[in-house]
Amino acid sequence: MSVSAELSEQLLRLTLDALPVYLLLLDAAGGIIFANAAWTRFTRAVGLCTPHAGVGEDYFALCETLPGCDARAFRTAAASIRDVLHGRRESCSSEFSCETGEGRSWYELHARRVETKGRPLLVVTHLDITARKQAKENAIRQHAELAHIARVATAGEIMAGVAHELNQPLTAISNYAQGCVTRLRDGVAAGELTGALSQIMRLAQKSGDIIRRTRNMARKSPPRRSTLNVNDLVHEVLQILHHELVAHGVTVHIQLAEDLPSVFGDAVQVHQVLTNLVLNAIAAVKQMDHAQRELHVTSHARRRSVEVSVIDSGPGFAETPDKLFEPFHTTKPDGLGMGLTISRSIVEAHGGTMRAERAADRTAFRFWLPIQGGAAGV
Ligand SMILES: Nc1ncnc2c1ncn2[C@@H]1O[C@H](COP(=O)(O)OP(=O)(O)OP(=O)(O)O)[C@@H](O)[C@H]1O
Ligand SMILES: [Mg+2]
Structure with a gap:
């Protein structure tokens, strides 16, 4: 080997060892042929009883012996890594966790196939994302x-x-x-x-x-998601707020889609969104004469989502719609200005969207939640 080749190999080794990510090189059979210093330190820290930090051993078998290894997640990751190894895909990334001296740690696994002299090799990195x-x-x-x-x-x-x-x-x-x-x-x-x-x-x-x-x-x-029928939640919220609605003389019109597809969500939280919107609508129509206090609650099945609208006949708002969703924005003497902020963040955490609209004599707050099992989007 020439001096410069030796020097560049040393530099390469130093560089790989300086990386904070765990880096491994696998051969076509999944055997570890190279591991950097970060991986070596990791194997010591978790007390993995293996000589040479696993070099020469089967990567997949070794990872499964990691203490507290989330075996199910690792097997899913391993299947994708094997796909890369066999050329069925270029690269992959997935997550798995195991126990380290400092509790449970999470890693993002990346694998990319490279070829040298017609021989496939796999570069695998574990990035600590705890x-x-x-x-x-x-x-x-x-x-x-x-x-x-x-x-x-x-x-x-x-x-x-x-x-x-x-x-x-x-x-x-x-x-x-x-x-x-x-x-x-x-x-x-x-x-x-x-x-x-x-x-x-x-x-x-x-x-x-x-x-x-x-x-x-x-x-x-604690947040808990399950299959939900939004129409049932609408009925439940209107029942809870029945007294408020009657006390303020609000005429309620309900128009809910039959056979509304289910959504997958947290019932308590979606309930909270509906409650906030109906309470806001009551506060709005309270400012009108008794004969003009109307509330419409509708649901529709859209292509990929369920749409719910809470529409009132109140005076509306002068601000831009997005201003209403800002934290602590309120026009009420006893308001906190958090109702809509929380509602929108709940809807967005469910992969949905929420908007306010002002038409001639109607104020509408609408939200869309993705249909269970479907992709997000309206
Ligand atoms: N249906 C509506 N019609 C007109 N303005 C509305 C309506 N809903 C909300 N707003 C406006 O948006 C503001 C923010 O509403 P939000 O629900 O976030 O807070 P709040 O109702 O003022 O207080 P709270 O935190 O108790 O809900 C309200 O103060 C009001 O000015
Ligand atoms: Mg409110």
């Missing part, structure tokens, strides 16, 4: 906490209405029970009270439902 992952998880947690605080505030706001709403079934229960007692005293056969007792059961159930719905709103639940 800090990025943790920052994202913290952001999600903080978002969920903020959303929870806002829900508790909203639940407090509507509590008087809920108490009023409960009053009606409780009074009816009391009346039915009183009637049963009187009739029993009058010597009526117990069997004849079945109708009244069934009513008591139904009303008690109804009261329980009202309490459950309000508790769900204030409950601190």
Whole structure:
């Protein structure tokens, strides 16, 4: 080897060893033929009992023995890496995690095929993305906490209405029970009270439902996604806010698409979006004469999304629509100005979009959520 070739090999080795990413070179059978210093340090740190940091061993088998290796994620990654190795694709990247001395660490795996003298080789890098992952998880947690605080505030706001709403079934229960007692005293056969007792059961159930719905709103639940029918959530929100709507003389028109496709989302959060929009609509129409207080809630199936519109006959807004979604923007003396900010961020976290529109005598807030299993987009 000439001096300059030797020097350039040394430089190359120094450069590869200086890289913070773990870099490996695999042969066509998946055997490790080269590993840089970062990988060597990593194998020591995780206590991997292998000589020469795994050089000469099978890369795939070795990774599966990493402590706490997320085997399922690694097998998916390994399948893509083998595809690259066999020339079925140029490159691939995926994520997997394992236990290190400092807890669980996350890595982004990249693989690229190169050829030397007609021989295929694979350059594999492991990039530590733990800090990025943790920052994202913290952001999600903080978002969920903020959303929870806002829900508790909203639940407090509507509590008087809920108490009023409960009053009606409780009074009816009391009346039915009183009637049963009187009739029993009058010597009526117990069997004849079945109708009244069934009513008591139904009303008690109804009261329980009202309490459950309000508790769900204030409950601190970790974000949990499931298959949702948005129409059901619309009905539930309008039931919770029934008292507010009646108390302010709002005429409600509901037009929901039949056979609306499901979306995959967090019921508590989508519920929160609808509640915010309906409460804003009530606040808007309150400024109009009684005869002009209207609320329309509609749902439509679009090509790839479900569209929900909350439209009111209020005075509208003078700002640009996007201004309304800015944090702490409020025109209400007791408003926080966070309702729309949180609503839009919830919708966007679900892969959807939200917009405000002002037409002649209508204010519309619309949002789109991707259909379950479909790609995002309207
Ligand atoms: N339906 C609507 N019609 C007219 N203006 C609206 C409507 N909805 C919202 N706005 C305007 O957007 C502002 C921001 O709404 P947002 O829901 O974010 O906050 P808020 O209702 O003021 O307070 P809160 O945080 O309690 O919800 C409102 O103060 C109001 O000026
Ligand atoms: Mg609001």
